[in-house]
Amino acid sequence: MTMSIGFPGLILILLVALVIFGPSKLPEIGKAFGSSLKEFKKAVQGINDDTTK
Numbered sequence: 001m002t003m004s005i006g007f008p009g010l011i012l013i014l015l016v017a018l019v020i021f022g023p024s025k026l027p028e029i030g031k032a033f034g035s036s037l038k039e040f041k042k043a044v045q046g047i048n049d050d051t052t053k
Contacts, residue, residue: 005013021029
């Protein structure tokens with residue numbers, strides 16, 4: 001069974017993050033999350049490439 005957050009869930013998460021971290025920290029946190037996600041995707045792609053060879 002797959003779980004999907006959906007748009008209302010994303011809005012709720014954003015509001016909670018805004019309350020916890022404040023508006024000045026959110027861009028920094030978003031940038032760190034984005035770069036972490038990019039590295040994770042790159043690692044998964046590398047694993048997929050290794051298993052297909």
